[in-house]
Amino acid sequence: MNGGKVRCSVNGSDANSTKSDIDLALIPRNICSCGKHLDSIGHPQSCYAYVLCIEIDGTVYPFGIACPLEQCRNSITGECSTNCSQAVCSETVPSGFCTTPAPMLPAVATSQHIQCYGNSTFQYSGKVQIVCVLNQTEFSSINVTFETTKQSNLIAQIASNRTVKLVDTSGKIVVRISSKIVTVELLNASCIDSGLYVVAVDLGSEIAIAQGQLTIKTRPDKPTLQIPFHTVENHKIAITCTGNTGSPAGSLQILIKRLNVSDTITLNISNDYVQVTQKPKICSHEETVTLDEILTSDWNLTTIQCKAVNQETAAEDDDSLYYTSEESQIVLIEENYCSTGEEYKYHPKSCYHYVRCLTNGMVSNQCASPLCFFNATVTCSNCNEVPCPEP
Structure with a gap:
């Protein structure tokens, strides 16, 4: 039936039929099988129409919709525009959303003219x-x-x-x-x-x-670094760096400097325990690097930073601090910290926090502002009355 012609007439009389034929342009029934409600795609048979997927009672059906007058559809997105050039109308429409690739800019064959x-x-x-x-x-x-x-x-x-x-x-x-x-x-x-x-x-x-x-x-932006405040020896934590790496896309680096070690280590993000996700946007590429790490004792007092690197858009004379996160330090709580039998103990990272020892582990709590942890009996008090141990 595709490509056939339809004419309307009264009682089969050609004399009373419509003045012109209408061409049939069939849509494959399964074109929306992997689509969702209100998805659109180019009409495979007509440059002047698009396919709209509509969900009815749990099933997604395709409907052919004509573009506005003198407009043509985009083969992949289905959106209509005034561009009705030969290049647009000759583009191949994907057979459905199951096989539709990520949208790409249209390719044009090389011309000798x-x-x-x-x-x-x-x-x-x-x-x-x-x-x-x-x-x-x-x-x-x-x-x-x-x-x-x-x-x-x-x-x-x-x-x-x-x-x-x-x-x-x-x-x-x-x-x-x-x-x-x-x-x-x-x-x-x-x-x-x-x-x-x-x-x-x-x-x-x-x-x-x-x-x-x-x-x-575009140049990268200053990334943000997230490290849990409460870090316990031999427990796993997630260290997360998020930032725009610029356009074309650059990358994020996690910089690690151990205590009493002069060199800063750049983490190899190709390791299995590092996850990288990217979200391309117009003129920017948001990237997230997550490091899952069990904190052994040698991580104590380690400083960490996150840096956005883009060799194409970040000039050598740019201030690297603009592309580098604030520094964060890991202060470990010893695994046996609660073995003394006290329920409340000072937090080694902050005077404004304290550790509460429970039967199945430990948690950190924060004193009400502007108080500081005092002792196991009077948990929080004025900060000027509290000796604050250095980490």
Whole structure:
């Protein structure tokens, strides 16, 4: 039935039938089998429609939805835009969400008629250009579009007489043509401008397409380090470092300095006991490094820091403190700390805390502000009355 035609008539009479046929564009029944409610994907049979997944009584069904007038769908996301170029309409739609890869920027086959050159720059660092070179001066029209995984926007149209009609209204893009060169210039590029700038040239006999990638670079941010306050000898803890490593993505390092050891050790995060998770975002990459470690006695008074490293965006003369977390020190509580029989004991890491010894272990508690731990009988008192032992 796919590709068939439908006509409506009264009592089978051709004389009273609709004026034109409607083509059938079938959607595979299982296209939403791995999708969820309100997921969307490109329509596999029509550039002018998308598939919306709707859950009804526990089952997800596909529904074909027409794009607004003069708009076309993105093959992967299903989102409609004014980009109805040949490149968009010829893209293959994945057979379903089971096989849909992570969204990728559309790939354009190399053309012998035009070549574009990408560029990279830091965010808000001034003008940046994407330059495309034609191998001939005659053409019918040129469309310049901006493409990302989520959108496709027409920027400008160039007529055969080389008149440029700027469609973009942001005020920060200039499109020029001179001789055989098309230049797309961004006056002060930001993260949202990172993507593909596609130039489609209508040569009459064919449409030649090329693209230039604009990469917006950003530096890392200062990461945060999380270490449990209450650390007991020979017990396992999780040391967590989280931070934006910049774009393109850098990495996080955990720096360990043992007591009475001059050298700082950079933890090898490829070890089995280290977990790394990444969350790419626009112009940033959030990374989390988690170290699960059993704290033997040699960890006592060890200082730890976390550092964001990015060889592409962090300059050598940058202050490394900007990319390094605050320092944290591990102060171990001895495993047999409660063997003296006291229920309450001072906490070796802080005068504002104390250790409570229980039958099945120990816990740390904090005195009400601004009090400090005093002794086993009067747990908390004025801090000026309390001798505070050094760790």
